[in-house]
Amino acid sequence: xxxxxxxxxxxxxxxxxxxxxxxxxxxxxxxxxxxxxxxxxxxxxxxxxxxxxxxxxxxxxxxxxxxxxxxxxxxxxxxxxx
Numbered sequence: 279x280x281x282x283x284x285x286x287x288x289x290x291x292x293x294x295x296x297x298x299x300x301x302x303x304x305x306x307x308x309x310x311x312x313x314x315x316x317x318x319x320x321x322x323x324x325x326x327x328x329x330x331x332x333x334x335x336x337x338x339x340x341x342x343x344x345x346x347x348x349x350x351x352x353x354x355x356x357x358x359x360x
Contacts, residue, residue, distance in 0.1 A: 292337045293345040303342040304335075307349065316348065 284290050284306055294302035311317045320338050327339045338345065351358055 290335065292335050293340055293342045294337070295339050295341055302337060303345075305345065305349070311352070314352070320345075 281290060287309055288306050289309055290304055290306050292302040292304055312321075320340055323340075324336070324338050328337060
């Protein structure tokens, strides 16, 4: 059951790296992001670090500021984020 604050067609992910002391930031992103090759690469990295059967929320091992920039590039339809 998705959290109530996550709209239909979206998913919540936590972003943060173990290098940042375990601090994670929550993002709500469109499920359309799942088809983006760079986002899929981040998911592959998460699978390598945490495994496929990791309990709890989906966590992306990436600095939050870099993820925010990635989302910003997507919003601008920047080819660098395609």
